[in-house]
Amino acid sequence: MNETDGRRQRGERARAQVLEHATAIASTDGLEGLTIGRVATDAGVGKGNIQVLFGDKETLQLATLDAGVVHYRAKVVEPALALESPLARLRALTDGWFDYVASGASPGGCFVCAASYEYRARPGPIQDRVRGHRESVRARFRETITAAKAAGELRADVDVDQLVFEIESFRSNANVAFLMGDMAVFERARRSTQARIDAALA
Amino acid sequence: MNETDGRRQRGERARAQVLEHATAIASTDGLEGLTIGRVATDAGVGKGNIQVLFGDKETLQLATLDAGVVHYRAKVVEPALALESPLARLRALTDGWFDYVASGASPGGCFVCAASYEYRARPGPIQDRVRGHRESVRARFRETITAAKAAGELRADVDVDQLVFEIESFRSNANVAFLMGDMAVFERARRSTQARIDAALA
Numbered sequence: 001m002n003e004t005d006g007r008r009q010r011g012e013r014a015r016a017q018v019l020e021h022a023t024a025i026a027s028t029d030g031l032e033g034l035t036i037g038r039v040a041t042d043a044g045v046g047k048g049n050i051q052v053l054f055g056d057k058e059t060l061q062l063a064t065l066d067a068g069v070v071h072y073r074a075k076v077v078e079p080a081l082a083l084e085s086p087l088a089r090l091r092a093l094t095d096g097w098f099d100y101v102a103s104g105a106s107p108g109g110c111f112v113c114a115a116s117y118e119y120r121a122r123p124g125p126i127q128d129r130v131r132g133h134r135e136s137v138r139a140r141f142r143e144t145i146t147a148a149k150a151a152g153e154l155r156a157d158v159d160v161d162q163l164v165f166e167i168e169s170f171r172s173n174a175n176v177a178f179l180m181g182d183m184a185v186f187e188r189a190r191r192s193t194q195a196r197i198d199a200a201l202a
Numbered sequence: 203m204n205e206t207d208g209r210r211q212r213g214e215r216a217r218a219q220v221l222e223h224a225t226a227i228a229s230t231d232g233l234e235g236l237t238i239g240r241v242a243t244d245a246g247v248g249k250g251n252i253q254v255l256f257g258d259k260e261t262l263q264l265a266t267l268d269a270g271v272v273h274y275r276a277k278v279v280e281p282a283l284a285l286e287s288p289l290a291r292l293r294a295l296t297d298g299w300f301d302y303v304a305s306g307a308s309p310g311g312c313f314v315c316a317a318s319y320e321y322r323a324r325p326g327p328i329q330d331r332v333r334g335h336r337e338s339v340r341a342r343f344r345e346t347i348t349a350a351k352a353a354g355e356l357r358a359d360v361d362v363d364q365l366v367f368e369i370e371s372f373r374s375n376a377n378v379a380f381l382m383g384d385m386a387v388f389e390r391a392r393r394s395t396q397a398r399i400d401a402a403l404a
Contacts, residue, residue, distance in 0.1 A: 028323030108322050113378065117319040120310050120381035121230030131382055165375065165390050172378060173371035176315065179322035180333055188367050 015053050018043045019067040022060065026068070027108035030118045031061045031126065061126055068111035069133055076100050077140070086147035087154065090197060093144060094167055098190040101178050109175045112137070138164055158200045166196050217255050220245045221269040224262065228270070229310035232320045233263045233328065264331055270313035271335055278302050279342070288349035289356065292399060295346060296369055300392040303380050311377045314339070340366055360402045368398050 021043040026034055036057060040047040054060040076099075080092035101109055108114055112133045119127040141164045148154040174189035223245040228236055238259060242249040256262040278301075282294035303311055310316055314335045321329040343366040350356040376391035 030320075114319055114322070116378045116381060117316055118232075120316070134382065162390070162394070165387065165394065166371075169368075169371040169375035169391070169394075172374040173367065176318045176374060179318060180336065185367065188364070189371070192364070192367065192371075 011053065014045065014049065015063075018045065018050060018053060019064060022064040023068050023071065023106075023111075026061075026064050027106045027111065027114075029108075031065060031115055032118060034061055034064060036060065058125060062129055065111065065115060065126065065129055065133075068106065071105070072100060072111070075105065085153060086144055086151050087197075087201075090141075090144045090148055091194075093141070094193050094197065095190070097171060098174065098186070098193075101175065102186070109179050110171070113172065113175045138168070141167060152202050154197075154200045155202045163196060163200060167193055170196075213255065216247065216251065217265075220247065220252060220255060221266060224266040225270050225273065225308075225313075228263075228266050229308050229313065229316075231310075233267060233317060234320060236263055236266060238262065260327060263328055267313065267317060267328065267331055267335075270308065273307070274302060274313070277307065287355065288346055288353050289399075289403075292343075292346045292350055293396075295342070296395050296399065297392070299373060300376065300388070300395075303377065304388070311381050312373070315374065315377045340370070343369060354404050356399075356402045357404045365398065365402060369395055372398075 018039060022034055022039050025038065025042060034057065036047050036050045036054075039060065040050050043050075050060065054063055076096035077093065080089050080096055083089045083092055097110075100106070112130060115126070115130045116134065119130055142160055145154065145158065145160050145163055149156055149158055149160070170189040170193045174186045177183070177185035177189065220241060224236055224241050227240060227244060236259065238249050238252045238256075241262065242252050245252075252262065256265055278298035279295065282291050282298055285291045285294055299312075302308070314332060317328070317332045318336065321332055344362055347356065347360065347362045347365055351358055351360055351362070372391040372395045376388045379385070379387035379391065
């Protein structure tokens, strides 16, 4: 390994370490809770290093939002999409979200939901990024449900947009319920999601 | 009017004026965006006056949260509850929420929803108050649906908790959609709520 590669590897490790602390802070205190000073203290690195690795605060916030999404994708989305049957993918995508939130992997609940609220009145790159993540979640559900219809696993007359909307709605309610410690509503949301999919079975 | 009454009236007017500015700030920037200095500047009163009227920051935040709820109650809940038929009350409570949010009366969307996120990881009096407001919304729906069943307007076999959960879920999704400018999803949530109630008609 030459010197440049070694430097790059060290940089990537440092970046990953900083982002782990940054996502933990942002999960409970929001992306606005991220300051270069606080992240530096928590991650045990110098403020100058954070600036070298991430530039300004907004770049750090965007990288943290993306890191949260990447973590969720690795734990839930990628294993789900590796399944052969579109219906199995749909079940894994929906149930996996409940398992992920319940596991406390993200103590502040769904990162994209929280950021939607946090940036509700602050147009700019972070709000745009949040909107992009929301749209890709929705597109993934649409594709999976459409594929399950094409495979004859879901009925041909299932209204794709309505089913996506209902899955999203139950998730949205479940997330707030989780944050408020209302696990009965959280589990009702999980059951209701499964019931909606069951009702759409071919 | 004696001197004490005059002072009390002036105090109440000043309080109302401050709370109007405080709810406007909190609607978009959250209850944590409220500082005594900022509210004083926006309301055009001295910081000392705010402290006399509200005490500390947390008391101001609690009063602001309550003022948002009181405004919504006056505009939506009270007119709805004045209707004679429980079904008409249910329709006014559900549709009224969509009208209220769409009107921009609260530019940051549902106040209680936003505060649920903001205080997700901060136990204390504000989180407790948020939980209390959420519980009273739910209790109101339960009572109204139960009354509509008793009046023979909704079917006797309607699952009250499930219907309340679905109304809440669509509202939760609609609120984020509104914040993200996604009015197609917002209107789908309104139609879906009406459809759920229609499906429960006796």
